Amino acid sequence: xGDIIRKLREERxxxxxxxANKSGVSRQTISSLxxxxxxxxxxxxxxxxxxxxxxTVDYFFAKSV
Numbered sequence: 455x456g457d458i459i460r461k462l463r464e465e466r467x468x469x470x471x472x473x474a475n476k477s478g479v480s481r482q483t484i485s486s487l488x489x490x491x492x493x494x495x496x497x498x499x500x501x502x503x504x505x506x507x508x509x510t511v512d513y514f515f516a517k518s519v
Contacts, residue, residue, distance in 0.1 A: 455514045456487045456488040456489060456490045456492075458513070458514050459487055459488055459503060459507070459514065460488040462507045462509060463484075463488075463507065466507065466508075470484045470485055470488070473503065473506055476506040477503045477506035479499055479502050479503055483495075483499065484503070497511065
């Protein structure tokens with residue numbers, strides 16, 4: 455999932471800091487997700503990131519399979 459988040463973020467020309475600001479999620483959380491270090495993530499956190507990236511939470515998982 456983290457690789458999908460990173461890919462979408464980079465495609466949109468966003469830094470981790472910009473995504474953090476737009477989603478309301480900390481940059482540290484985004485970094486942990488992208489690096490695969492974070493396994494227990496609240497649905498609301500993923501929803502905020504997905505919304506900021508213009509996609510859905512389902513997309514993160516559908517593309518990870």
